[in-house]
Amino acid sequence: MSTGSEIPIALRTAYLALHRRSEARFAEYGVTADQFVVLATLAREGHALTQRELARRISSDPSTVRAMLVLLEEQKLVERCTHPTDARARSVALTTKGMRAYRRLWTAGEPIRAQMLDALAPGEEKRLVRLLTKITDALTPERVPVGAATSSESQGDQP
Amino acid sequence: MSTGSEIPIALRTAYLALHRRSEARFAEYGVTADQFVVLATLAREGHALTQRELARRISSDPSTVRAMLVLLEEQKLVERCTHPTDARARSVALTTKGMRAYRRLWTAGEPIRAQMLDALAPGEEKRLVRLLTKITDALTPERVPVGAATSSESQGDQP
DNA sequence: TATTGTTATACTCTATAACTATA
DNA sequence: TATAGTTATAGAGTATAACAATA
Numbered sequence: 141m142s143t144g145s146e147i148p149i150a151l152r153t154a155y156l157a158l159h160r161r162s163e164a165r166f167a168e169y170g171v172t173a174d175q176f177v178v179l180a181t182l183a184r185e186g187h188a189l190t191q192r193e194l195a196r197r198i199s200s201d202p203s204t205v206r207a208m209l210v211l212l213e214e215q216k217l218v219e220r221c222t223h224p225t226d227a228r229a230r231s232v233a234l235t236t237k238g239m240r241a242y243r244r245l246w247t248a249g250e251p252i253r254a255q256m257l258d259a260l261a262p263g264e265e266k267r268l269v270r271l272l273t274k275i276t277d278a279l280t281p282e283r284v285p286v287g288a289a290t291s292s293e294s295q296g297d298q299p
Numbered sequence: 300m301s302t303g304s305e306i307p308i309a310l311r312t313a314y315l316a317l318h319r320r321s322e323a324r325f326a327e328y329g330v331t332a333d334q335f336v337v338l339a340t341l342a343r344e345g346h347a348l349t350q351r352e353l354a355r356r357i358s359s360d361p362s363t364v365r366a367m368l369v370l371l372e373e374q375k376l377v378e379r380c381t382h383p384t385d386a387r388a389r390s391v392a393l394t395t396k397g398m399r400a401y402r403r404l405w406t407a408g409e410p411i412r413a414q415m416l417d418a419l420a421p422g423e424e425k426r427l428v429r430l431l432t433k434i435t436d437a438l439t440p441e442r443v444p445v446g447a448a449t450s451s452e453s454q455g456d457q458p
Numbered sequence: 459t460a461t462t463g464t465t466a467t468a469c470t471c472t473a474t475a476a477c478t479a480t481a
Numbered sequence: 482t483a484t485a486g487t488t489a490t491a492g493a494g495t496a497t498a499a500c501a502a503t504a
Contacts, residue, residue: 143412144409144412144413144415144416144424145339145412146424146428147412147415147416147424147427147428147431148317148321148412148415150427150428150431150432150435151310151313151314151317151431152314152317152318152336152358153358153431153435154310154314154431154432154434154435154438155310155311155313155314156358157358157434157435157438157439158307158310158311158434158438159311160358161438162307177311180304199311199312199315199316199319250303252438253302253303253304253306253307254303255437255438256303256306256307256434256437256438257303257306258437259433259434259436259437260430260433260434264430264433265303265305265306267426267430268306268309268427268430268431268434269305269306269309271419271423271426271427271430272306272309272310272312272313272427273309273313274418274419274423275313275316275317275415275418275419275427276309276312276313276316277418278414278415278417278418279313279316279317279320279411279414279415280316
């Protein structure tokens, strides 16, 4: 019964478990799980990003990103300079303190990542990521391939 | 680089894509994606649940569930009666209107579920659900199997 | 004109702690 | 004593719309 409901339920349950574990883990550092995602995105990128670009990367929107950055800026973990070539934009980067915090947080999160990997057989990590990416692509309007109409005619969703 | 970070990122991205699509879809019915989960849980169960049990099912906590139920009750979609055998507990059930709303919402969500399934090859749905369940079990303290220490010694997380 | 970001505003979800009432 | 739920409270993320400055 309830065809197709298993993936949404399993996806939600797994994500919330991860989110809650991360939240608890990062709390003593005064950072939320979502704020960690911002720090990690900036750290992995290695250079400054505009707020718009940052919003895209973390699946959020400019208004939300601003709210998060204000909180991170209060903690001196990020700084927002005027963009060198576009005076409208803001160039967001980690401060030295932010970089240090990110590295501590990354280490703090290690047990969580290890628990997930330990639960999987060799090759399953890659397989899971591949399947999740398929789901993301299927649900993200911008990335919908042109000839995507396969078996079901029941989309009627894209403009 | 950044060993083990792919699953968290892919999981978060996929979940947020699903959540956002669902939110947009259900908005015209005046219901959020999370509220839909409550309705769906009650509908699938077929009988009333206590608030505590409901919280467990939807990966939430009693305080949050109460807030959600108050909103759903204002819309007359659920009702909370005193539990027949435990006077402390509340027995939460869908109203007739709630059941109708749930069925409409289920239909409204069909295209989203279809898009996900269309993106997967035969057998991949089951495989994805199985992998996500493994992740959930690995991250959920209550469900941690006793002899769970496999390859990594870096847990140090469970009490 | 289109785009980047800000501001104001509002709502939902989340969660802790102190509390009441039952078991 | 332990449990179910409420209340108060706070904060974080989310999002829309109107706006300013810049491209």
